[in-house]
Amino acid sequence: MKIGIVRFPGSNCDDDCYRAVNEVLGGEAAFLWHKSHDLQGSDVIVLPGGFSYGDYLRAGAIARFSPIMREVIDFAGQGGPVLGVCNGFQVLCEARLLPGALMRNQDLRFHCHPVRVRVEQTDTPFTSEYEAGDVLSMPIAHGEGQFVAQAETLDELEANRRVIFRYVDVNGEATLEANPNGSANNIAGICNEERNVVGLMPHPERAVSELLSSVDGLGVFRSALAAGVGAGG
């Protein structure tokens, strides 16, 4: 069972994801180089946060053309579990593995602080260890995290239970004040139709120890490890 973490030029949460899997949970993680076509037999793929290619042009727009992405797209097409965090979510949208797009935050400023997100669905490879309705605390750190999509896409996401995480307040309510970036329907994370590809803006890998003030992100990686074993890897 191995979790492959893609390293694009400009990825900067790659080490943090590695640490969450490897040091905190004792799982096996490996780095996958963007110029390679080799997924090294990974059972789960993580596209980490950062500024791939400097986010020049548009966040994630260049990374989707990396050699490794061809393999990631094939892997996802075969039902392999793929997680995109922050910039990784942006790459997944650019690669059309997930619908919608991530625009600049509504107030046009970068935001970094803890947010609360509610787990909406647990039938994905990255949320199976949570209970639906769990409210998690984890940091966001992004300038382009406003999730937007056409009305029919949003309807479809809602109707098919594809909204996986939603920004909420202390009472678990998806209020305007709890929405840090203007995302449609307070959406913090979604999945694809087949439910094996998940993207989210908050950083679960930064909420994995008491020292970091939250352990709420551990469930994402525990779920991934369980999913990888389930996939027979």
Added chain:
Amino acid sequence: MSDGTATMAERTIAITPELVEEHGLSEQEYEQILAILGREPTFPELGVFSAMWSEHCGYKNSRPLLRTLPTEGPLVIQGPGENAGVIDAGEGWAVAFKMESHNHPSAVEPYQGAATGVGGILRDVFTMGARPIAVFDSLRFGSLDSARSRYLLDGVVRGVGDYGNCVGIPTVGGETVFDPVYEKNPLVNVMCVGVMRKEGLILGTAEGVGNPVMAVGASTGRDGIHGATFASAELDDAAMDRRPQVQVGDPFTEKLLLEASLELIERDLLVGIQDMGAAGLTSSGTEMAARSGNGIDIDIELVPQREPGMTPYEILLSESQERMLLVAKPEAEQTVREVLNKWDLHAATIGRVTDDGMFRVRQGADVVVEIPVVPLVDECPTYTREGIESPDTIALREADLSPFTSFASDEEAKRALLTLLDSPTIASRRWIYEQYDTSVRTNTAVGPGSDAAVLRLDGTTRGIAASVDGNGRYVFLEPRTGGRIAVAEAARNVACSGARPVAITNCLNFGNPLGAAVYYQLSEAVAGIGEACRALGTPVTGGNVSLYNETPSGPVYPTPVIGMIGILESIDDRVPSYFQRPDSDVLLIGRTREEIGASEYLAACHGRVAGAPPRLDLDEAVRLNEFLITLARAGLALSAHDCSDGGLAVTLAECAILATGGPLGLEATLESGTSEAAALFGESQSRVVVSCDAGDTDAIIALATKHDLPVARLGTVGGTEDRFVLRVGERTIDLAPSEMGGVYDAALPRRMQSQVGLTG
């Protein structure tokens, strides 16, 4: 490729007295150049001397003063003179850290000025072989009532944020001060902290005759030419036309350069490495040669160039960002190239290390620069001037402050506290630091907004604490005391977190040193810093001098900024700054004296910058730090917060507003035997507010007494529904914690609201 016509034109430029003066060199200095060369300099040589003998590179007015600072200690691995200082952090680990200013570029172009300031300081740290783990910023602006100041704050914060966020280094602490004296000359100082294994240390030396000298990273363009000289002159209105002299940052390339450099160092492929920072290729080439006692011989045509037609002068003095100079090990040249290619970076071998001690620059077959390295780098003329304190300052210091010592009513005292909580210098910095990534790399145990940031030292149970501090108003009114307090306050902040303060870096931001009053400020402040560093056992490992922070309306306050590093043997011992729970006891350690001089209270409530800054007893400061470290190890305190700007009332208000889980009430009585204003808002030094479980109060009082420190129980922390009540003499301040919190939180966003959308 260089343009033959432009180069020919350069070669025929006559070296006139006017040209020498334009290069910031005096007649005497020019005589010295003639003596060193034994001939007239070429135009590029004049540029090289101008840059290397600028204040920024040569420290010509500050070097004799800096020599008086203590630079050695048991934990110092690398002191001043390298890209960054390095200290022993224990268990085989070392911390590299350095602070630098980017004031002039930020005054002209705040976004790029600040961004490239971050870029430069990151490179200074990773060229030592250390991986940067944190950035701190120390900022000064004019009043936020001015649109220009709002524009500068907005641009600088975006610049610091965008650069650090993209490279993936968290910005975890800092300070921001507002005063009209910084209106046209903001101060932007940035500190970077990095970690490495002790054996991974590498220096900026050009050892090994014949070794290849390689230019790596971005290619060289026309941006930033003469930045070092620009930074060494006053900011007049014409300076605002110097936007083209401000460099442009590319954090993405920086990230690649960081990873590639650390890989090169880890694979032991290099002899030396240095950032091409101020004065670019000139300073990196000559300084690396000087440190090894060698020469360096480069062909300017081999330097990768961004545009055609660049002359040797331009290439030598360009400050294009994200460039490094490497000296590779023999036989390693090809491997170095492979590593850089892996990271999509280019490397060009531009010359060799020589044994003749000359900085020689060729353009093909022609030699365009040939200067002996040692006199160029180490014999920069230095000046010791006579400093005379301005009589105006003396008058201000001796002003009668008695009209401001009491309050006519409870309402007036309450209004003073609310005014201070609304003062941008005191209010919540959340608007700033939430634009910074503070948690990437998952080391941030305590982030911005506390006395000191605390970072995990990965691979150990240790913690690194750090704080940046300075109070220009104190230094302005009494430079020696101000210098001492800057160090002591930084140390106290670090000790409040439970860490032992071990070493400093600094940034000395002053006006034009040719003026006797400014020189007095500089020499006295440096003396004060030295005294405090010796007493506190925190040597200086490096830093930066930024003079000429002066506009036609006068100099800025003399503003030395101290970056203090502390070590926690166990990160689990870290102590929060603010109240943790209701019903805990609140203690004041230290003595409140009749001191309202130079306070934020006088400035914010009465518009007065006057009086003497508070006294600082260095022995007491040392005892207080020892007490705080012992307290943390004993696990007796729930919180410890340094008492500084705004005095005890503001300190207690912050403890209540920022309490874990939301604002809490307080019942406290301040009995100091001083005036009401001094008790509430005086800034007496070496004071800390500690909260603890009631059962631990006696033990803490005993510990304070053992350290010969005054201690008093002030009162009790209330609950979320309780009031915040301070009694002093006949006065009572009674407020809802949420009301105070509202004022404190809204101060910056309220003022910056009109800014949104003004810049891109």
